[in-house]
Amino acid sequence: MTGQVNRRDFVKSVGAGAFLLVCPGLVLSSEAESLRAMRKKAAGRRRRMIMNNDGNDVRVAATITPFQQEDLFEQRTTGLIGSQVDSIFYCTGVFNYYFHRSNESERLTSDENVAAYLRRLDALGTDPLAMMADYCRRHDFEIFWSMRMNDTHDSGNELLFCQWKRDHPDYLVGTKDKRLAYGANRWSSVDYGVGAVRDKVFRILEDVCQRYDVDGIELDFFRHPVLFRPQMTGEAVTQEHCDLMTGLLRRVRKMTEEIGLRRERPILIGIRIPDSVSYCKALGIDLVQWLESDLVDLVTGSGYFKMEPWENLVALGKAYDVPVYACLVKRRIQSASEPEGVTAPQIWRGEAYRAWQAGVSGIYTFNRFNPNDGIFRELGDPKLLETLERRDRTAYVNEESWSKPERWVINGRDYVDKTIRSFR
Numbered sequence: 001m002t003g004q005v006n007r008r009d010f011v012k013s014v015g016a017g018a019f020l021l022v023c024p025g026l027v028l029s030s031e032a033e034s035l036r037a038m039r040k041k042a043a044g045r046r047r048r049m050i051m052n053n054d055g056n057d058v059r060v061a062a063t064i065t066p067f068q069q070e071d072l073f074e075q076r077t078t079g080l081i082g083s084q085v086d087s088i089f090y091c092t093g094v095f096n097y098y099f100h101r102s103n104e105s106e107r108l109t110s111d112e113n114v115a116a117y118l119r120r121l122d123a124l125g126t127d128p129l130a131m132m133a134d135y136c137r138r139h140d141f142e143i144f145w146s147m148r149m150n151d152t153h154d155s156g157n158e159l160l161f162c163q164w165k166r167d168h169p170d171y172l173v174g175t176k177d178k179r180l181a182y183g184a185n186r187w188s189s190v191d192y193g194v195g196a197v198r199d200k201v202f203r204i205l206e207d208v209c210q211r212y213d214v215d216g217i218e219l220d221f222f223r224h225p226v227l228f229r230p231q232m233t234g235e236a237v238t239q240e241h242c243d244l245m246t247g248l249l250r251r252v253r254k255m256t257e258e259i260g261l262r263r264e265r266p267i268l269i270g271i272r273i274p275d276s277v278s279y280c281k282a283l284g285i286d287l288v289q290w291l292e293s294d295l296v297d298l299v300t301g302s303g304y305f306k307m308e309p310w311e312n313l314v315a316l317g318k319a320y321d322v323p324v325y326a327c328l329v330k331r332r333i334q335s336a337s338e339p340e341g342v343t344a345p346q347i348w349r350g351e352a353y354r355a356w357q358a359g360v361s362g363i364y365t366f367n368r369f370n371p372n373d374g375i376f377r378e379l380g381d382p383k384l385l386e387t388l389e390r391r392d393r394t395a396y397v398n399e400e401s402w403s404k405p406e407r408w409v410i411n412g413r414d415y416v417d418k419t420i421r422s423f424r
Contacts, residue, residue, distance in 0.1 A: 031261055039266035042215065043297035043323060045142070047362040048084040048380030050300070050325060052146060053077070053369065055092045058099050058128050062117035069121075072128060073135055079371025080141070084380030086362075087142040089218050089270070090132050094151040095190060096204065097162040100129035104200075104207040110159040133213045144216040144270060145208050148223040149201070152186035161188065164200070171197050173229045180232040184407045189226040192284065193241060198248045205252055209259050209267055216268030217256070219249075222303035222327075225274060225408050227284040234410035242286040249295040268297040272327060272364075275301030275313045279405065279415040291320040300325040300364045304332055304403035306396045308417045310358035318359070325364040326355035328379070331403070332423070333395040341370070348375050350390040356382035395423035 057075035064071045070078075077088065092098040093108045099118065101107070109115035121127050129145060136143035154160035155176075165172060171194050174180050174187035183189060190197045205217055226232070228241045249269075256267040273280055273287065280287045290296050299322055301313045310326055317324035333351050334344055352363050363379045378384060397404055397413070399422055405412030416422075 032257070035257065035260050035264075035266055039260070039268060039297065040321075042266055043268055045086075047087045047142065047298075047323070047325065049362055049376060050087040050089055050364040051076075051080065051085045051368070051376065052089045052364065052366045053091065053132075054367070055090060055099055055128065057369075058092075058117065059111065059114055062111070062113040067117070067120055069124070069126075069131065072131060076369045076371055077132070077135060080376060081139055083371070083376040084378070085141070085376050086380075087144065088132070088136055089144045089146040089364075090129060091146040091148060091220070092129050094148065094153055094160050095162065096164050096200070097154075097160060099127065100208070100212070101127045102204070102207050102211070104203045106162050106164065108160075129208075129212055129214075137213070142215045144218045144268070145212065145214050146218040146220055147201075147205060147208075148220045150186070150189045150221075150224050150226050152188045152224050152226070155186050155188040165190070168196070170194075173226065173232050181234055182408060182410055183226040183232040184224065184403065186224055186226050187232075189224065189232075191229045192227045192245055192248070193229060198244065202248060202251050202255070206255050206259075209256060214267065216270055216297070217252075218270040218272060218300075219252075220272045221280075221283070221285060222272045222274065225283055225303075231283065231409060237282055237284045239286075241284045242281065242289070245284050246286050246289055246293070246295070249290055250293070253295050269295065270298045270300065271296050272300040272303065274303070274305075274307060274405075275310075276307040276415050276417075277316065279307055279409065279412070282409045282412075282415070288316070291316070291322060296322065298323045298325065298361075300327050302327040302332070303329055303366065304401055305398070305405055305416075306332060306394065307405065307415055309420065310355045310360060310394065312417075314359040317361075323361035324359075325362050326352070326358075326360045327364045327366055328352065328355075328368075329366045330368070331401045332398050335398075335400060343368070343373055343375055345374060345378070346389050346391045347395075349378060349385050349388050350392040351394060352379040353382060353385040353390055354392055354394050356385065394420075396420050397422040399423070 053076050060075045061071040092100045096105045097108045098105050099108055133143050171190055173189045173191050179185055228237050231237050260266040277287050314324050328351055333347055
C-alpha cells in the first residue's frame with residue numbers, strides 16, 4: 001500500500017476480518033484495543049436484573065385483533081419500564097426454528113395465528129427481534145438475543161422439529177424409538193461432536209449479529225444441558241469434546257469482534273450454565289478455559305437445579321473480572337405443587353438476598369413473564385430486600401422437579417456440594 005490509509009474507512013470497505021488477515025502486523029491495534037476496552041466497560045455495566053423472555057409473547061400478540069405492533073410489547077415488556085430490570089435477553093424460538101427473519105435458520109410458523117402475524121410484520125419490514133431491539137433502544141434497556149444451545153422441546157412436540165433436523169438425523173444424539181439413559185432422554189438434541197452442527201450454530205449466531213442491533217448474544221447451555229452423544233449413555237465426555245466446544249467459542253468471539261469493529265460497538269457474549277465447574281466439564285463446557293481465554297463477558301449460573309453456594313461461581317468470576325448473575329427459577333425455589341404463575345415473594349426475596357450477599361452482579365429471572373410481578377421491582381435492590389419480609393435460604397435440588405442433576409449426567413447428584421441439602 002502506498003500513501004496514508006484511513007484505517008476506519010479501510011475496515012468499512014473490506015471488512016475487519018480481511019484487514020486482520022492482510023495486515024497482521026498492523027492489526028488495527030488501536031481500534032481492536034479500543035473495542036475490547038469498550039467491551040469490558042459494557043460487560044461491567046449495571047444489570048440489577050436480567051429478564052429472560054422466551055419469545056412466546058409473539059404467540060399471545062398473534063391472537064389479538066385488530067393487529068397492532070404494540071401488542072407485542074404489552075405482553076411482557078412495557079410493564080418493565082421503571083422497574084429494576086436493566087437487560088432483556090430475548091429468545092425467539094427453539095433450535096434453528098425462530099420467529100425472527102434469517103438467511104440461515106427456519107421460520108417458526110407451525111401455528112397459523114403466528115404465521116399470519118409474522119406475515120404482517122414482514123410486510124412492514126420488521127419482525128419480533130427487530131422490534132424488541134428497537135424498543136429496548138428507545139427505553140434504555142440492554143438487549144441480548146438468547147440462543148438456547150439445545151432446546152429440545154421438539155423431543156416431545158413434532159411441530160417444533162425443524163426440517164434441518166429431519167434432513168440430518170445423524171446429527172442428533174439419538175432417535176425417538178430408543179430411550180436413552182441420561183440427558184433426560186432428549187433424543188432430538190444436536191451433537192456438538194459433529195462439525196456440521198458446530199458450523200450450523202456458528203452461522204445462526206453470525207446471521208443474528210450481522211442483521212440485528214443487539215448489545216450481545218447469550219449462549220444458553222442450560223436449555224437443555226446436552227452437548228455430546230456420549231453423555232446420553234453414561235460414557236465420558238472427554239477433553240477432546242471440551243476442546244471442540246472451546247473452538248466454537250473462539251470462532252464466535254472472533255466473529256463478534258469483527259462485526260463489532262465494523263459497527264464500532266462491541267457485541268457481548270453471555271452464557272448460562274450449571275453453577276458447578278466440574279458438572280460443566282462433564283457436559284463438555286471447559287468454563288475455566290473459556291474465562292482464561294477471554295471468550296465470555298458475563299456468566300449466569302444455575303437453572304432448574306443448583307449445585308454449589310453462590311460464593312463459588314462468584315469467586316471464579318472475580319478471578320477473571322467477569323460478572324456473575326444468579327438465575328432464579330420457580331421450579332427450583334418453589335414447590336412444584338404451587339401454581340406456575342404464582343410468585344411466593346418471601347422465598348424469592350430470600351433467594352435473591354442470599355445471592356447478593358454472596359457477591360453476584362445481579363439477578364436473572366427465567367420463566368417469569370408477568371412484567372407487573374413485584375419481583376421486578378424488589379429483587380434487584382439488596383438494600384430494599386434487607387427491609388422486606390424474607391425467607392433467607394438457597395434452594396438447590398427440588399425433589400419435586402422433573403429436572404435433576406442425575407437425569408442429565410451419570411452420577412449427577414455427586415456434583416452437588418456435600419455441605420448443602422436438597423430443597424423439599
